[in-house]
Amino acid sequence: MYIIYLIRNKLRYLVPTYCFPSIFKLSGFLIHPLYLFGFRKMDFNTDITGTFKQYTFAGQEFKGENxxxxxxxxxxxxxxxxxEKFLQALNEDEADGDHSTLLDQMDRVLETEIKEKLRQEEELETSEKKFADLVKEAEEDEILHELEKLKIAYEKKTENENLIQEVKxxxxxxxxxxxxxxxLQFELITAENKHTKFQKDMEKLTESCSSLELAKVELESKISTYKENSIEKLLRVERYQCLRIEDLRRTNQQLVAQLNDLNNKKIKEINIRTTQHGI
Structure with missing residues (x-):
């Protein structure tokens, strides 16, 4: 009686503690790591259908085993x-037959129940081992995901630092x-001022050039008039000189003639005087 009571209570204790909470824990672990795992895979544009089906199938398998x-x-x-009823009947001497036969039957039933209990414990250990493997795999996936997140964060930090340096x-x-x-603006303003001054100087120079052009035209006109007048004067002077030269030539010829006459007269006088003294 006591052995059967222990077996029954132990089985009732084992099943709710190791089966039902395990299934509930498994459901919690399946949801969270799968969400993280799927989110990580979606970040890298990869397919998570196979992994999700694997975890779903494992959950269904545990549910079926439970x-x-x-x-x-x-x-x-x-x-x-x-x-219990059989033993109660045995204690009250309500059962028919030999007590040894009943005890043998009870031992066989008890042995069968113990084997069944051991088989269930083995199945439970196998299920818990599978669950532990899945939890470990989920934890490894979560660790890998966290490492990947840290790697991405470090890369983003490095990229941000590079961007900050580039911005600086x-x-x-x-x-x-x-x-x-x-x-350049100051130089441009200076150049514009110089250009403005140059334009003003050019305007003044243009006005001066215009005045010079007018003066040149007027001077050329005066020079032309002076040339004409000078040529006319030179012609008149040349004609006057020619006439004067002719007059001087005639006067010279007259003077030469007069001088010759005087010389002739003087010679005659000398001859006369010589003649007179000689006589």
Whole structure:
């Protein structure tokens, strides 16, 4: 009686503690790691259908095993109730036949129940081992996912640091460009002022050139008039000189003639005087 009571209570204790909570824990582990695993795979655009089906099939298998164990437990409870009634009848001397035969029957029933209990414990250990493997695999997947997340975070951090350096470099370039732009604007303003001054000088020079052109035209006109007048004067002077030369030539000829006459007269006088002295 005491042995059967222990077997019944132990089975009732084992099944709810190791079967039902395990299934509930399995459901919780299946949902969370699969969500993380699926989310990670979706991040890398890979197929998670096979893995999801694998975990779903494992959950269904555990659910079927749990249902089978519940049915076996109910059957065992019924057998235990029958055994209790049988033993009660034996104690009250209500059973027919030899007590040794009844004890043998009870031993066989007890042996059968113990074997059934051991088989169920083995199945339970196998189920728990499978569950532990799945939990371990889920934990490894979660660890891999966390490592992948850390790797991605580190890569993003490195990328962000590189971007920050590039932005700083661009800001420095912008500052240098702003300074250079300011200098160029100052140079442009200076060049514009010089250009404006040059334009004004060119306008003045153009006006001066226009005045010079007018003066040149006027001077050319005066030069032309002066040339004409000078040529006319030169012609008149030349004609006058020619006439004067002719007059001087005639006067010279007259003077030469007069001089010859005087010389002739002087010679005659000398001859006369010589003649007179000689006489």
């Amino acid at each position: 249902t089978l164990l519940q049915i076996q437990l109910q059957t065992l409870d019924k057998k235990i109730e029958v055994t 470099h661009l800001l420095n370039l912008c500052e240098a460009s702003t300074t250079e732009n300011t200098n």
